[in-house]
Structure formats: C-alpha cells, structure tokens
Amino acid sequence: MKRYRNGEIWDFEQEVSGEMGGGQKLILGLDGGTTNTVCICMPIIPFTPNHHSPDPPPVYARAVAGCSNHNSVGEIAARETLEQVMAEALSKSGSTRTAVRAVCLAVSGVNHPTDQQRILDWLSFCCFGFDPVHLLSILRDIFPSDVEFFVENDSVAALASGTMGKLHGCVLISGTGTIAYGYTEDGREARASGAGPILGDWGSGYGIAAKALTAVIRASDGRGPQTMLTRTILHELQYSSPDELIGWTYADPSWARIATLVPVVISCAEAGDQVANDILIHAVKELASSVKAVVHRLGLCGKDGNDTFPLVMVGGVLEANRRWDIGKEVISCIAKDFPGMLPIRPKVEPAVGAALLAWNYIIEQSRQDHSEADYN
Amino acid sequence: MKRYRNGEIWDFEQEVSGEMGGGQKLILGLDGGTTNTVCICMPIIPFTPNHHSPDPPPVYARAVAGCSNHNSVGEIAARETLEQVMAEALSKSGSTRTAVRAVCLAVSGVNHPTDQQRILDWLSFCCFGFDPVHLLSILRDIFPSDVEFFVENDSVAALASGTMGKLHGCVLISGTGTIAYGYTEDGREARASGAGPILGDWGSGYGIAAKALTAVIRASDGRGPQTMLTRTILHELQYSSPDELIGWTYADPSWARIATLVPVVISCAEAGDQVANDILIHAVKELASSVKAVVHRLGLCGKDGNDTFPLVMVGGVLEANRRWDIGKEVISCIAKDFPGMLPIRPKVEPAVGAALLAWNYIIEQSRQDHSEADYN
CATH class of the missing domain: 3.30.420.40 (ATPase, nucleotide binding domain)
Structure with a gap:
C-alpha cells in the first residue's frame, strides 16, 4: 500500500x-x-x-x-x-x-x-x-x-x-436535469433523456422553469396568453418588467439557478393558472415517456406488459410533495401502460x-x- | 477636436x-x-x-x-x-x-x-x-x-x-437568433422574440437546429419517430452514434455553431422527412407570430387590418433561397392576416x-x- x-x-x-x-x-x-x-x-x-x-x-x-x-x-x-x-x-x-x-x-x-x-x-x-x-x-x-x-x-x-x-428496474431522476435509466437482471441497460437542456430534457426542473419564463415573454410580446406566471416570477426575482428576465437569463447560464423557479410554477398551477398547468402536464408526459421508452427497450414489463419491475423516483421535481404532485402524476401516467410497475421513493x-x-x-x-x- | x-x-x-x-x-x-x-x-x-x-x-x-x-x-x-x-x-x-x-x-x-x-x-x-x-x-x-x-x-x-x-414598418431577423422589431411614423416601437435561446426563440437558426438535434435524441431513445435527420446530422458532424451529440452540444455552448445545422434540416425536409418538415413549419409559425404580435401592438396594419407597411426580412434563415423557402412561407403566413404587408429583402x-x-x-x-x- x-x-x-x-x-x-x-x-x-x-x-x-x-x-x-x-x-x-x-x-x-x-x-x-x-x-x-x-x-x-x-x-x-x-x-x-x-x-x-x-x-x-x-x-x-x-x-x-x-x-x-x-x-x-x-x-x-x-x-x-x-x-x-x-x-x-x-x-x-x-x-x-x-x-x-x-x-x-x-x-x-x-x-x-x-x-x-x-x-x-x-x-x-x-x-x-x-x-x-x-x-x-x-x-x-x-x-x-x-x-x-x-x-x-x-x-x-x-x-x-x-x-x-x-x-434491476428503472430509475427516473428529475432535479435540475432529468434522465431515465434502466437495467435488466441479465445486465442490459438503456437510457432516455439525460441529454441536457439543448437536447430537449423538458421534464427537468430546468425545462419546466425555462418553459415558464418563455410563457412570460410570450405573454408580454403578445404571442401567448396572459398568465399568473408573469406576476409571480417577477415578484420572486424582484423585477418589474418581463424584459428584465432576458438580462437575468443571460447574466448566469447556470441551469440550476433557472430550475429554482419550479416551485413558483407549481404554485401558479395550484392556483388555477392554465399556462402553468399546461407546462406541468407537458413535463409529466415527457417524464413518463422517458420511462416508457426505457421499459419498452429493455422489455422490463415482459411480453404481455404486466411484469413487475421497480421504478425508483429521485430528485426535487418528483419529490416536491405538493398538492400538484408531479411524481404522483408521472406514476399514474406510467401505470396505465405498465400495471406491474412498483414505484419506489428511496429512503x-x-x-x-x-x-x-x-x-x-x-x-x-x-x-x-x-x-x-x-x-x- | x-x-x-x-x-x-x-x-x-x-x-x-x-x-x-x-x-x-x-x-x-x-x-x-x-x-x-x-x-x-x-x-x-x-x-x-x-x-x-x-x-x-x-x-x-x-x-x-x-x-x-x-x-x-x-x-x-x-x-x-x-x-x-x-x-x-x-x-x-x-x-x-x-x-x-x-x-x-x-x-x-x-x-x-x-x-x-x-x-x-x-x-x-x-x-x-x-x-x-x-x-x-x-x-x-x-x-x-x-x-x-x-x-x-x-x-x-x-x-x-x-x-x-x-x-416605419417591421423588421424580422432570423439568423442564429431571431427578433421582430417594429416602428411607427409617430415614434412608437415594439419588439417580439429576441429574448435568447432559453426564452423560446424557436424561429431562430439555433431554435431550428436544437429541435432537430432533439428529434435525433428522441428517435434514438425511442421517445419519438425515426427521422432522416439522424443519418444526415451524424454524417454532417462525422459521428456514428446519437449519444455523441450530447458531448458535441456540451463541448461548445456557442449558439452559432448549433445554428450551422439549419441547411441539413432544410435538406431533410426537402427530401420528404416529416420530422424535419414539422420543425420548419413550427419555425415559420413562430416567426410569423412574432411579426403579427408587433404589427398588432403598433397598429401598423391600421384599424381594418389592410394598411400598407413594409416588412423587412433579414438573416440566413430567411434568405436561404432553398426549395423549402422559410422566408417565403413566413411571408405567406403573415399576408393572410395583413394583405397590406410589403415584404422587402434589403439589397x-x-x-x-x-x-x-x-x-x-x-x-x-x-x-x-x-x-x-x-x-x-
């Protein structure tokens, strides 16, 4: 030694x-x-x-x-x-x-x-x-x-x-980024998403927040519907005009910083804002589709689609524990296709x-x- | 002096x-x-x-x-x-x-x-x-x-x-980035898009190329349809696997570098690839909506929507001069709403x-x- x-x-x-x-x-x-x-x-x-x-x-x-x-x-x-x-x-x-x-x-x-x-x-x-x-x-x-x-x-x-x-099974991580990763007992593996923000990881915290910021800009430009996100995001960042968000995103390209806005998006959706709600629904579909792609490619669900396999759910976006519960929605979306999926939140x-x-x-x-x- | x-x-x-x-x-x-x-x-x-x-x-x-x-x-x-x-x-x-x-x-x-x-x-x-x-x-x-x-x-x-x-009028720029900018004769002005890639400038060269790269990743993950973009983009960048695109996008965050893939996307659309075609159609709608937002906010089209105003078209995406002509499609999309719009390509x-x-x-x-x- x-x-x-x-x-x-x-x-x-x-x-x-x-x-x-x-x-x-x-x-x-x-x-x-x-x-x-x-x-x-x-x-x-x-x-x-x-x-x-x-x-x-x-x-x-x-x-x-x-x-x-x-x-x-x-x-x-x-x-x-x-x-x-x-x-x-x-x-x-x-x-x-x-x-x-x-x-x-x-x-x-x-x-x-x-x-x-x-x-x-x-x-x-x-x-x-x-x-x-x-x-x-x-x-x-x-x-x-x-x-x-x-x-x-x-x-x-x-x-x-x-x-x-x-x-064995599949893990779905969604924090600042997102990835779905699966493993079979005979050693095969597959990944979906996890390609970074440029390559469309829209179920990530970054993806959700970037879509919310975009919705504020679109509303301000007259290209999209008005949304509660404008007031709440500007309040959160202590700005007075949507144009200031442009400088904010350029000032620091850190994805994690942008992802910190996720709770604001959830609050707006919980308060009934349609735009915020649509963003979360889109994220749920994206996250579920990543898991489904991995499960299909590895055949984790068996030939009849009913085999049991664990789905481990990790990361801030999935653990938010809010009334609008992204993790719960993802699970129920996946369960429709794969009734044998056993969701696990690691202790x-x-x-x-x-x-x-x-x-x-x-x-x-x-x-x-x-x-x-x-x-x- | x-x-x-x-x-x-x-x-x-x-x-x-x-x-x-x-x-x-x-x-x-x-x-x-x-x-x-x-x-x-x-x-x-x-x-x-x-x-x-x-x-x-x-x-x-x-x-x-x-x-x-x-x-x-x-x-x-x-x-x-x-x-x-x-x-x-x-x-x-x-x-x-x-x-x-x-x-x-x-x-x-x-x-x-x-x-x-x-x-x-x-x-x-x-x-x-x-x-x-x-x-x-x-x-x-x-x-x-x-x-x-x-x-x-x-x-x-x-x-x-x-x-x-x-x-007086509106200018639409789409190169690496995109912006629509309008001016009235009495000095009012308005902007739409131009907020950068994080904030959804999807009609830009960067936006088109990022969507194409995302489509390749999705096809490879099993989250999206197969597309000719996979073969052509990998060939263009001299890679053999879609996973290598992840490293490529991380290696250099320059938006202009990513935007250089636009001609490949146009070629695929011209060759009949549905995914590439959809990406271009989406870009056309985004670009047209930016112009429409500016025209509406400034009232450039007059009260009946028929007033004459110039629309200056600038930038590589709009000047591509290809069979699949993005600029031409944008003009025809805008002309439906504003028949008085006079498109100008600067000399x-x-x-x-x-x-x-x-x-x-x-x-x-x-x-x-x-x-x-x-x-x-």
Missing part, C-alpha cells in the same frame, strides 16, 4: 488499529455530486434483502466534503479531498482501511465502458474531474490490494438506492445507493460461492 | 485635406456585429427617396475590422479598432473628418433609452462592449463638434437597410442601413427647414 503524500490524513489509523483485529468488514459509498462529495461507511451484514421493501444495512458514519473537480481546484487538491472524505468516514466509524472490503463511487456522467467517447465528453461534469480509469488508480494507491472498487454512473447509484443495490441518499451496489454484489458473490460449495 | 492618442491613425488627412475644400458632406455607417465591425462611407445626396423601391445613395468606401469588444481586448484596443475602421473608410473615400456630417453606429443589444436596465444587461453583447453613452463620448472626442451621432440597435439598422432609412448590408438612418434623418430635417422657409 503506497502512501504517496499527505500521509497525515491517515494518522488516525494508528490510534484505532488495535481495536479492529477480528472484525467487521466495511463498504465505502461515495457520491460525487455537483456541489459536494458525500462518503458513507456501511458494514457488510449478510442477510437476504427484500428488494421491494428496502431496509438497508445501517450507516456507521457519514462525511461530506466540498465538490472537488480537479479541473477547477487542481489534481492534488482533488485527490486530497477524495482521500479526506473517506478517511473521515472511516475515522468516525472507529475503523481503518484494513477493514474496507469495497469502495463504490457514483459520479455524474460516467457511463457504461462501451461508451468511451461519451465518458470523455462528460468528464468535465464528474465532480472529481478524473476519468474513471484514473479514479481507480488513485483508489488502488490508497487502499490495500484486496479491496474491490466500483465506479458507477450516479443514475445507477440512484437506482440502487431504491432497490437495495440490485440492478436513503445516493452515497448509500453506491455502497448498496457494492454490498449487493458482494452478498450475491458469497451466496453463489455457498451454493457452489453446497453443490460440491 | 481632441486627438487624445494614436494621432497617427489620422495622419492620412494631411495628404487629402487640400482636395476637400468645397465639398461633399458624408455619413459614416457602422455595424458592430458579433464577429466583425463594418464601416461604410456614404455621401449626403438630397433626393426624395422611394421607401419601397430602395436604391440608396452610393457607398464611397467600405472598411472591415475584427470584433472589438473591450471586455475581451481591453478598452484602448477597442477604441483603436473603432477609430481605425472609420479612418480607413474615410481614407478610401479620399476624404477627412471635416467632411463628416453624421456617424451612425448599429450595435447589437442597444435598446430604447427608456429601457436602461436592459441596455446594461445586454452590454456584454455589444460588439464594442461600450455602453451607448460611453460610445458617444468616444465619438465626440474623435470628430469635429458639429458632427451628429446616432447609436442604434442593430434591428433598427436592419429595418433601415430595407426602408431607405425610414423608421444593402446593415452598416449601410445605419448610414441610411442618419441620412434619412438629415434629409427629413432639411426638408422641414425648407418647408418652414417656404411658409415664412
């Missing part, structure tokens, strides 16, 4: 190493999101999970670090952040690296290895800013040689957060989903080992 | 000043576009223009400089570029600053003075990067005190390029439009002076 620099990050291990002789093996799950990096530490408790009533193993510790894209903070600082957040989670668990059995990182934009070009294209969107191969080599430098590593797309970790780590965060991926893999592996042993 | 720096830009005047004693008064028209700055030099020939059969005064000289946004090149370099392009146009005309009667600059994003906030918001989009007041003070430093200055929105210059400088560039604005103003002024003299 090479400790190539900043060895002091791991100094705590000298104090706890005595306690961890016989012990509990652990999994580290990391979620490298766009704003911060979460690391959780979970024990490997071997039990048969019920995928549809997810009560995951307990989380021993949780650590959070800022986002550390090496394109912005430099490679050394990015590696340090990654190392520190893992060290903190282990330290809080009263454990050391020798207890680690597996590490799973969920990073935005990392896709299936067959899609190398896409991985390269998306790299700047990874929180760590490292390509997956580089990430793996960093992890191998930090941990003992018997530790297993997984680097996964954050959509996969989101699916796992609802299915106890089992890669755990994506970092736990990442750990559950590794956990499920290890449990399955040991189960297979036992079966083979029984058979022999 | 203050020559505050770089006096050598104007050294040529010492050689030509002898010839210009009795002479021809001139107008400088400048177009500060996003990629370069054009300056033309035009004589003030007093004749009664026919606004609907535009044969403008001759252009004595034309000079081109690179785009010089002072935010990117620095203020001194930006002022120098501005000064040099005017000096070159005058030098080529064999004339000097003492012959200049007026200077008119058309700059993107400069709007009506009542809309100060918007002017400030848009500033970074002006080619020169100066605010209009600053631009005027720079010009006053360069020219004799009796020269008149105009700083106008590039949409106004585009209108003037089709109406011989008269501010001159926006810099000439800028000069014509000043020229028309001066001619009108001198006509009024003569009428008053006659009356007295």
Whole structure:
C-alpha cells in the first residue's frame, strides 16, 4: 500500500488499529455530486434483502466534503479531498482501511465502458474531474490490494438506492436535469433523456422553469396568453418588467439557478393558472415517456406488459410533495401502460445507493460461492 | 477636436485635406456585429427617396475590422479598432473628418433609452462592449463638434437597410437568433422574440437546429419517430452514434455553431422527412407570430387590418433561397392576416442601413427647414 503524500490524513489509523483485529468488514459509498462529495461507511451484514421493501444495512458514519473537480481546484487538491472524505468516514466509524472490503463511487456522467467517447465528453461534469480509469488508480494507491472498487454512473447509484443495490428496474431522476435509466437482471441497460437542456430534457426542473419564463415573454410580446406566471416570477426575482428576465437569463447560464423557479410554477398551477398547468402536464408526459421508452427497450414489463419491475423516483421535481404532485402524476401516467410497475421513493441518499451496489454484489458473490460449495 | 492618442491613425488627412475644400458632406455607417465591425462611407445626396423601391445613395468606401469588444481586448484596443475602421473608410473615400456630417453606429443589444436596465444587461453583447453613452463620448472626442451621432440597435439598422432609412414598418431577423422589431411614423416601437435561446426563440437558426438535434435524441431513445435527420446530422458532424451529440452540444455552448445545422434540416425536409418538415413549419409559425404580435401592438396594419407597411426580412434563415423557402412561407403566413404587408429583402448590408438612418434623418430635417422657409 503506497502512501504517496499527505500521509497525515491517515494518522488516525494508528490510534484505532488495535481495536479492529477480528472484525467487521466495511463498504465505502461515495457520491460525487455537483456541489459536494458525500462518503458513507456501511458494514457488510449478510442477510437476504427484500428488494421491494428496502431496509438497508445501517450507516456507521457519514462525511461530506466540498465538490472537488480537479479541473477547477487542481489534481492534488482533488485527490486530497477524495482521500479526506473517506478517511473521515472511516475515522468516525472507529475503523481503518484494513477493514474496507469495497469502495463504490457514483459520479455524474460516467457511463457504461462501451461508451468511451461519451465518458470523455462528460468528464468535465464528474465532480472529481478524473476519468474513471484514473479514479481507480488513485483508489488502488490508497487502499490495500484486496479491496474491490466500483465506479458507477450516479443514475445507477440512484437506482440502487431504491432497490437495495440490485440492478434491476428503472430509475427516473428529475432535479435540475432529468434522465431515465434502466437495467435488466441479465445486465442490459438503456437510457432516455439525460441529454441536457439543448437536447430537449423538458421534464427537468430546468425545462419546466425555462418553459415558464418563455410563457412570460410570450405573454408580454403578445404571442401567448396572459398568465399568473408573469406576476409571480417577477415578484420572486424582484423585477418589474418581463424584459428584465432576458438580462437575468443571460447574466448566469447556470441551469440550476433557472430550475429554482419550479416551485413558483407549481404554485401558479395550484392556483388555477392554465399556462402553468399546461407546462406541468407537458413535463409529466415527457417524464413518463422517458420511462416508457426505457421499459419498452429493455422489455422490463415482459411480453404481455404486466411484469413487475421497480421504478425508483429521485430528485426535487418528483419529490416536491405538493398538492400538484408531479411524481404522483408521472406514476399514474406510467401505470396505465405498465400495471406491474412498483414505484419506489428511496429512503436513503445516493452515497448509500453506491455502497448498496457494492454490498449487493458482494452478498450475491458469497451466496453463489455457498451454493457452489453446497453443490460440491 | 481632441486627438487624445494614436494621432497617427489620422495622419492620412494631411495628404487629402487640400482636395476637400468645397465639398461633399458624408455619413459614416457602422455595424458592430458579433464577429466583425463594418464601416461604410456614404455621401449626403438630397433626393426624395422611394421607401419601397430602395436604391440608396452610393457607398464611397467600405472598411472591415475584427470584433472589438473591450471586455475581451481591453478598452484602448477597442477604441483603436473603432477609430481605425472609420479612418480607413474615410481614407478610401479620399476624404477627412471635416467632411463628416453624421456617424451612425448599429450595435447589437442597444435598446430604447427608456429601457436602461436592459441596455446594461445586454452590454456584454455589444460588439464594442461600450455602453451607448460611453460610445458617444468616444465619438465626440474623435470628430469635429458639429458632427451628429446616432447609436442604434442593430434591428433598427436592419429595418433601415430595407426602408431607405425610414423608421416605419417591421423588421424580422432570423439568423442564429431571431427578433421582430417594429416602428411607427409617430415614434412608437415594439419588439417580439429576441429574448435568447432559453426564452423560446424557436424561429431562430439555433431554435431550428436544437429541435432537430432533439428529434435525433428522441428517435434514438425511442421517445419519438425515426427521422432522416439522424443519418444526415451524424454524417454532417462525422459521428456514428446519437449519444455523441450530447458531448458535441456540451463541448461548445456557442449558439452559432448549433445554428450551422439549419441547411441539413432544410435538406431533410426537402427530401420528404416529416420530422424535419414539422420543425420548419413550427419555425415559420413562430416567426410569423412574432411579426403579427408587433404589427398588432403598433397598429401598423391600421384599424381594418389592410394598411400598407413594409416588412423587412433579414438573416440566413430567411434568405436561404432553398426549395423549402422559410422566408417565403413566413411571408405567406403573415399576408393572410395583413394583405397590406410589403415584404422587402434589403439589397444593402446593415452598416449601410445605419448610414441610411442618419441620412434619412438629415434629409427629413432639411426638408422641414425648407418647408418652414417656404411658409415664412
């Protein structure tokens, strides 16, 4: 095990190493999101999970670090952040690296290895800013040689957060962006949407808010019907004229900033505004169509369309918990076509989903080992 | 006249000043576009223009400089570029600053003075990067005190390029972006669209291309019908998979780059592709609705809707001159509502439009002076 620099990050291990002789093996799950990096530490408790009533193993510790894209903070600082957040989670668990059995990182934009070009294209969107191969080599430098590593797309970790780590079913994410991602038990996968705002992710928070802003401009131009959105959005942004929205959108191209207007759109729809209502209905149809496309392509619904499969629902747009409930509408729209769909709203965060991926893999592996042993 | 720096830009005047004693008064028209700055030099020939059969005064000289946004090149370099392009146009005309009667600059994003906030918001989009007041003070430093200055929105210059400088009627621009801009003879004005890609300028080159790219993604996801756009766009960009388009759009957010795909969309529509055809029909409706909104708000069509008014059509999307002719379709769509609309495709560039604005103003002024003299 090479400790190539900043060895002091791991100094705590000298104090706890005595306690961890016989012990509990652990999994580290990391979620490298766009704003911060979460690391959780979970024990490997071997039990048969019920995928549809997810009560995951307990989380021993949780650590959070800022986002550390090496394109912005430099490679050394990015590696340090990654190392520190893992060290903190282990330290809080009263454990050391020798207890680690597996590490799973969920990073935005990392896709299936067959899609190398896409991985390269998306790299700047990874929180760590490292390509997956580089990430793996960093992890191998930090941990003992018997530790297993997984680097996964954050959509996969989101699916796992609802299915106890089992890669089967579909996940629909709608926050600032949106993506539908599906996995079959025999390892096939498919994606719909998730192509970004230019390429029509209209079910995303950004998409909903951009349509609302457009409706305000159209009403002001005389190209569209008057809408309550004008007054409420201008009030929200403390502007007095729709023309000022032009400057607002140009001033900062951040999609997340635009997506913060979603609650205003929901409020207007709840208050009976037809334009806002139409925007939400359109978003529901878009979100449902992404899921349907994935389910069809993977045949998750079976030949007769009635097979059972989990649909994990993640993200601010789907969790809004408002009277106008986008997530609920999406579910009822999908259920018409696929009565076997089991909607799941995960009880755990994506970092736990990442750990559950590794956990499920290890449990399955040991189960297979036992079966083979029984058979022999 | 203050020559505050770089006096050598104007050294040529010492050689030509002898010839210009009795002479021809001139107008400088400048177009500060996003990629370069054009300056033309035009004589003030007093004749009664026919606004609907535009044969403008001759252009004595034309000079081109690179785009010089002072935010990117620095203020001194930006002022120098501005000064040099005017000096070159005058030098080529064999004339000097003492012959200049007026200077008119058309700059993107400069709007009506009542809309100060918007002017400030848009500033970074002006080619020169100066605010209009600053631009005027720079010009006053360069020219004799009796020269008149105009700083106008590039949409106004585009209108003037089709109406011989008269501010009456509507201009529809669709290139990378789109805007409809109208002016009445009593000085009222209105705009529709021109709010940028986030705010729904779907009739723009960017909007058409973004919809085409979205259609390719939807077809690939299984969310939309198959389309010829997939093969042709992938071929155009030398990609093999629709997923690669995601990286392409993220790699460079330039709207102009995306808008270059418009000819491919037109080709597919001409070849009978329904998806491409629908995208163009949608763009036509959007463009026509922008014009109709402006015409309605200004009452350009008169109370019975039959009044005559010019509609100046400008920009790559409207001038494509293809079998599937977007400009022609827009005109026929508008003509149904406003039979008095007179479509005009300008024969001159926006810099000439800028000069014509000043020229028309001066001619009108001198006509009024003569009428008053006659009356007295």
